[in-house]
Amino acid sequence: MKRTYAQQPRRYTGRATVLAGVLVALALAYTYPVRVYLNQQSDIARIEAAQQAQRELIGDLTEEAALWDDPEYVKIQARERFFMVLPGESPLVxxxxxxxxxxxxxxxxxxxxxxxxxxxxxxxxxxxxxxxxxxxxx
Structure with missing residues (x-):
């Protein structure tokens, strides 16, 4: 009696090869747009952080500008920065x-x-x- 062996099924069929090729083509086609999208998102985050820093700077400068409306603050700054004194006072440097x-x-x-x-x-x-x-x- 002669033994017969069952044929091994082929690992890759024509359909599987075509499907793998299509999936690789789709992955390559979507790589560039995804990279552009991620770069745009990082740019947006960077710009928003810069805007927030500018808002904080504007807030600080607004507060400082409000201080200059106070006459006492102006006197203090004149004394400290320009060594100005009131009449009758003796400056000491x-x-x-x-x-x-x-x-x-x-x-x-x-x-x-x-x-x-x-x-x-x-x-x-x-x-x-x-x-x-x-x-x-x-």
Whole structure:
């Protein structure tokens, strides 16, 4: 007796191959529009974030502009920014010139730059400098 074997069914039929080809073509056809759509969505999100930042900036500037309507605020700003004073007041402007202060105190300015002194040593050296006779001969 001769054994017969059943034929193996073919894995891919003609219909399956055509269907796979159509699906690949559709996937490739939709790839570009989906990419454009996603890029547009990211652009929209970026622009909306920029608009929100602009709205916040406009709100902050509006609040600051409202402050300038107050005369007290204007006086405070004039005093701080332009060192203006009311009649009868004496302005006091503190200038920080470490080299000049060291030179006036008789200390080498380069030494004063390298090692800053504590405030009480600076105060004491200024008291001592004020106690010395005027060097300019006045």
């Amino acid at each position: 503190v200038l920080v010139d470490r080299k000049g202060a060291a030179r006036d105190a008789g200390v080498d300015p380069k030494a004063a730059e390298r090692a800053p002194q504590p405030w009480y040593d600076t105060l004491w050296s200024s008291v001592q400098a004020a106690n010395e006779p005027d060097r300019a001969g006045r």
